[in-house]
Amino acid sequence: xxxxxxxxxxxxxxxxxxxxxETIAKNAKxxxxxxxxxxxxxxxxxxxxxxxxxVKYQNIINHVCRIVEEVAPERLDxxxxxxxxxxxx
Numbered sequence: 001x002x003x004x005x006x007x008x009x010x011x012x013x014x015x016x017x018x019x020x021x022e023t024i025a026k027n028a029k030x031x032x033x034x035x036x037x038x039x040x041x042x043x044x045x046x047x048x049x050x051x052x053x054x055v056k057y058q059n060i061i062n063h064v065c066r067i068v069e070e071v072a073p074e075r076l077d078x079x080x081x082x083x084x085x086x087x088x089x
Contacts, residue, residue: 008036065080
């Protein structure tokens with residue numbers, strides 16, 4: 001259950017061109033988000049990562065950890081710790 005301050009309870013109306021509306025809908029679909037979620041994320045948190053981006057980061061981190069485990073296993077814990085720090089940004 002969402003915290004009270006995380007509940008979306010405000011509605012608004014936005015006027016835009018048909019082309020803008022189609023672009024927003026396309027971008028939202030590509031990111032696996034609703035139009036509403038996409039607009040809020042893009043407007044309020046423009047530099048925040050999307051779930052799609054976070055998955056890509058995690059895949060890269062996992063790949064790096066596998067390489068480090070083969071090449072320099074003594075540094076694996078260090079790399080994992082740095083990777084964990086990324087999620088707190």
